[in-house]
Amino acid sequence: MRRRYRMNRGPREYQGRITGRPYSVEEGWSEEWNWYNVDFDGFLSDECLLLEAKGDYDQFFSRSTNKPFRWFKGFSKITREIEVRAMVIHANPPTKLKYYFQTPLTMSYFRTTLAENGIPFVVTG
Numbered sequence: 001m002r003r004r005y006r007m008n009r010g011p012r013e014y015q016g017r018i019t020g021r022p023y024s025v026e027e028g029w030s031e032e033w034n035w036y037n038v039d040f041d042g043f044l045s046d047e048c049l050l051l052e053a054k055g056d057y058d059q060f061f062s063r064s065t066n067k068p069f070r071w072f073k074g075f076s077k078i079t080r081e082i083e084v085r086a087m088v089i090h091a092n093p094p095t096k097l098k099y100y101f102q103t104p105l106t107m108s109y110f111r112t113t114l115a116e117n118g119i120p121f122v123v124t125g
Contacts, residue, residue, distance in 0.1 A: 002029045003039060011055030011102070015041050018053035018100045018124065036088050040097070050089065050097045054078070054110075058103035066105060079113050086117035100124050 009025045016023040016030065019042025023030040033043040033050065042051035060072040068075050082099075089097045099114060099121040101107035107123045114121045 001032060001034055003032045004029045008056065014055030014102045015053040018042065019051050036092070038085055038088050040085070048095050050085070050095065051100065052085070052097065053100045053102070054106055055102040057101075057106040061105050061109075068109070075109065078110065082110065082113050082117055082119065086119055090118065096120075098122070 005028075012023055012025050012030060015021075021031040021033075021042050030041070033040045035043075035050065040050040041053045043049070044051065057074070060074065061068055085097055089095050097119050099107075099110070099119060101110075101121060101123045102125060104123050104125075107121060111121065
């Protein structure tokens with residue numbers, strides 16, 4: 001299903017490249033996968049693998065401290081999404097989920113939450 005999220009060109013293209021799903025930068029939508037009323041960026045049926053792609057979130061970190069800017073509230077939302085997605089995945093084997101990060105700082109920020117929830121991740125740049 002098509003979802004409209006406020007997203008810059010780079011992250012939208014990254015999501016499309018990782019998931020292989022259609023998108024339109026000009027029209028501002030990405031095709032996503034909805035399963036058990038939870039949105040996922042994509043799905044590889046052969047592997048029963050749901051995908052999440054996080055692109056260019058390093059812009060929301062201070063370069064001097066490597067900590068998120070206080071004004072940016074998106075990381076708490078992503079943390080909750082990781083927890084919800086993990087519950088859905090673990091309750092429905094053999095389904096799996098993998099997070100793809102375009103940038104290393106964002107991956108590093110979420111690595112503990114992902115590990116605690118049993119979700120693999122990778123930086124693909």
